[in-house]
Amino acid sequence: MEKLKKRWGIKSNWQVIAIIIVFAINGSFAAWVAGPVTNFIGLNAENTKPYALYIILRLVLIFPIYQITLPVVGWFFGQFNFFWNFEKKMLQRMGLGRFFK
Numbered sequence: 001m002e003k004l005k006k007r008w009g010i011k012s013n014w015q016v017i018a019i020i021i022v023f024a025i026n027g028s029f030a031a032w033v034a035g036p037v038t039n040f041i042g043l044n045a046e047n048t049k050p051y052a053l054y055i056i057l058r059l060v061l062i063f064p065i066y067q068i069t070l071p072v073v074g075w076f077f078g079q080f081n082f083f084w085n086f087e088k089k090m091l092q093r094m095g096l097g098r099f100f101k
Contacts, residue, residue, distance in 0.1 A: 010082065018077040026073045030066035034058060037065065 004016050038044060038058055048054035067087060074083030 008082065015079065015082070018079050019074075019082060022070070022074045022077050022079060022083065026066060026070050029073060030062050030069055033065050033069065034062045037061060 001013050001016050005011065005013075008016070008019065010016065010019075038061060043054065043057060043061075045051060045054050048057065067090070071080055071083040071087055074080050
């Protein structure tokens with residue numbers, strides 16, 4: 001735990017546990033939210049052939065949903081600042097950091 005606290009710049013074990021819980025919950029939440037979104041845009045396994053294409057498109061859709069919901073779920077656990085900084089760092093690495101300076 002000490003290694004994670006130092007790496008993430010946090011102070012308590014509660015924060016480490018909350019951050020790990022947020023990552024776990026948000027992964028499932030993003031996949032769950034992707035279901036109605038894919039249905040809304042008319043993308044489903046029955047009308048998308050081959051099935052591998054459906055899986056790829058769904059994963060591409062889950063990625064931005066995950067990024068959007070991560071700070072929101074983090075907020076519920078009192079870790080909004082950590083996850084907002086995490087998102088900004090990730091977007092900078094993707095070349096989109098100029099939008100969040």
